[in-house]
Amino acid sequence: MTKVREDSSQHLRAPLSVTSAEEAAFSVGIATLQEWRTVEEWGNAEGWNVGHQDASCFHGIDPQGFFVGRLGNRLVSAVSLVNHSDKYAFWGSYVVNPEFRGQGYGRKTCKAAKSHSGRRVVGSDAMPDLVSGYSRSGASPAHETVHYVGRPERATHAPAGVVPIGPDHLNAIAEYDSGCFPAYRRDFLARWLWADGHIARTRLVNGRIAGYGVIRPAPVGHRIGPLFADTPQDAEALFDALIAHVQPDEEVSLYMPDLTGSASTFFNDRGLTEQFRVVRMYEGGTPRIRADHVFAVTSLEVG
Known part of the structure; x- marks a missing residue:
């Protein structure tokens, strides 16, 4: 899946400190369409240049395949694992709110989402420096995309x-x-x-x-x-x-x-x-x- 690293150097702001009560309250759930538009705003801040109607069109493919991590009512992380059919799924939109990076919320969100694809073949796009990590998770490189x-x-x-x-x-x-x-x-x-x-x-x-x-x-x-x-x-x-x-x-x-x-x-x-x-x-x-x-x-x- 394409992603923005939780330790991205594009944001110099230090992560917010999170209390133990907030940490215990972290949960992963299904994103509403409006919440996913917020996720796309995070992505656009990173240069994703998401199309204006992408959220509306993509969300309808598999509304249960868009995941967000929450601290209370605050969105902190997101990933999509969209089931296109009973045989094929695709990872995407892995991003963590810059204020909460470096605290493991992205990994927890992916872990919670992973079972959604079942036994389907799963596609993803990885930055070249992350291929080895994806390979350890069981994915194999197919080709580059320019x-x-x-x-x-x-x-x-x-x-x-x-x-x-x-x-x-x-x-x-x-x-x-x-x-x-x-x-x-x-x-x-x-x-x-x-x-x-x-x-x-x-x-x-x-x-x-x-x-x-x-x-x-x-x-x-x-x-x-x-x-x-x-x-x-x-x-x-x-x-x-x-x-x-x-x-x-x-x-x-x-x-x-x-x-x-x-x-x-x-x-x-x-x-x-x-x-x-x-x-x-x-x-x-x-x-x-x-x-x-x-x-x-x-x-x-x-x-």
């Missing part, structure tokens, strides 16, 4: 065969998506594709879906995810259609799996640059998907 950010250059012509996704496309999009993601997630896509501010496009070749993508507003610019396509050419057409709706001075970011050890030059050529990498890891086996169709994951929070 975070690209920049102000992309516009195409000189409108891409052919790219159309807005309408309700009549939903079933076909869900089927296509299930080949690129380890679960069938039609209900999630029904929220994600048409959430406020989201722009969703599909590429049609001879009347058949050859890919789709979504771009959404965030505190800083826009984020693309997912971007799934049959070929790099299809992905390029979708990318061009999505960024056509972004102002030239606005940033665009995405997370692309680097499955060959040499990330695609396409995003570099279009003005995006690599910011950092995370390592995708799985516990319980590696899901079988059309990995060469994945040009951007949905998010690091839910996979």
Whole structure:
């Protein structure tokens, strides 16, 4: 799971002292949607740049999969372990309120959440320096994922065969998506594709879906995810259609799996640059998907 370390040096403020009574009162429970919006505010303070509608869309996947640690009525820690299906789950959004770091609340929250996934395969994204720790917990590295950010250059012509996704496309999009993601997630896509501010496009070749993508507003610019396509050419057409709706001075970011050890030059050529990498890891086996169709994951929070 992507995380902010409890001893993060980004915050120089000393942890609050906690009384023994407060320590005894620490508990882990299910987060409400409003509480999860607070967690996303913590994440955005760390540079996560969570999309404006992410909480509403993600929370509906598995409302029981969002956990917060509380001292009385104060939120101090959080993690998500979202069950996408009866076979696949995903860790994300591991963060501790800066005022309470270094006191073990994050680890306790994860320990309480862990049983939620049952016997499912569990995915996560780890910062490179944390891979060994995740491995000791039973997860195995699968590949790196590259975070690209920049102000992309516009195409000189409108891409052919790219159309807005309408309700009549939903079933076909869900089927296509299930080949690129380890679960069938039609209900999630029904929220994600048409959430406020989201722009969703599909590429049609001879009347058949050859890919789709979504771009959404965030505190800083826009984020693309997912971007799934049959070929790099299809992905390029979708990318061009999505960024056509972004102002030239606005940033665009995405997370692309680097499955060959040499990330695609396409995003570099279009003005995006690599910011950092995370390592995708799985516990319980590696899901079988059309990995060469994945040009951007949905998010690091839910996979």
